[in-house]
Amino acid sequence: MNLTDRIALVTGSAHRVGKAIALELAAAGAQLVIHYNTSGDAAHKTVAEIEALGRRAVALPADLSRPAQINALFARVEAEFGALDVLVNSASIMETGDAATLSLEAWNRSLSVNLTAPFLCAQQAARLMRGRGGGVIINIADGSALRPWATYPAHSVSKAGLVMLTQVLAKAFAPAIRVNAVCPGPVLKPPDWDEARWVRVGQNTLLKRTGSGYHVAHAVRCLIENDYITGETLVVDGGERLR
Numbered sequence: 756m757n758l759t760d761r762i763a764l765v766t767g768s769a770h771r772v773g774k775a776i777a778l779e780l781a782a783a784g785a786q787l788v789i790h791y792n793t794s795g796d797a798a799h800k801t802v803a804e805i806e807a808l809g810r811r812a813v814a815l816p817a818d819l820s821r822p823a824q825i826n827a828l829f830a831r832v833e834a835e836f837g838a839l840d841v842l843v844n845s846a847s848i849m850e851t852g853d854a855a856t857l858s859l860e861a862w863n864r865s866l867s868v869n870l871t872a873p874f875l876c877a878q879q880a881a882r883l884m885r886g887r888g889g890g891v892i893i894n895i896a897d898g899s900a901l902r903p904w905a906t907y908p909a910h911s912v913s914k915a916g917l918v919m920l921t922q923v924l925a926k927a928f929a930p931a932i933r934v935n936a937v938c939p940g941p942v943l944k945p946p947d948w949d950e951a952r953w954v955r956v957g958q959n960t961l962l963k964r965t966g967s968g969y970h971v972a973h974a975v976r977c978l979i980e981n982d983y984i985t986g987e988t989l990v991v992d993g994g995e996r997l998r
Contacts (some may be wrong), residue, residue, distance in 0.1 A: 938994020961994025
């Protein structure tokens, strides 16, 4: 797919990895829908950066844990652009917990945002994409989808489910709509970590360094542009999973 003038929605793209993905797609020529939940100021700054590249962008809010708001988001996309070519499910929450005592509320919160929302967004996106003859959906998972993180039980299960959802939707939506996933490793330092801890994480990869949001964004772009890949999960972790 040539991204010039294509319409792309990136959920959770006000900042961090989602923003990096949105900027990469804009640099390739796409028009962007910047989705956010509570980060309105950051979302509008991202829109300004995309407009500085000469591309159209709009910021649209939605709480993805609420199906009605997902429906409203896609109605707004259709009203603004009339179509959709690319969906990147990047929005996510990451909560720690003890599997022995984790509350049902915490479990449902992670599953609703990290797994149910991408499924509902994919349904809505497919409806709009079929009107264009096809499209591409990319799901953003992480290392917990491949190796369980015991202190993040609901998160790990949700991301593993997202990888399976990718394969299910690739079969269900073929051949017109391709569905792939990206599993980032250590690419952006958590806000509450110090630099020394982050460096140690990088040393635990085969490449002995951490990555950046660009590495994830470039992988997303590659999966969009290569029209003979579907149902695949591309791991971008510097070889961390092999240690």
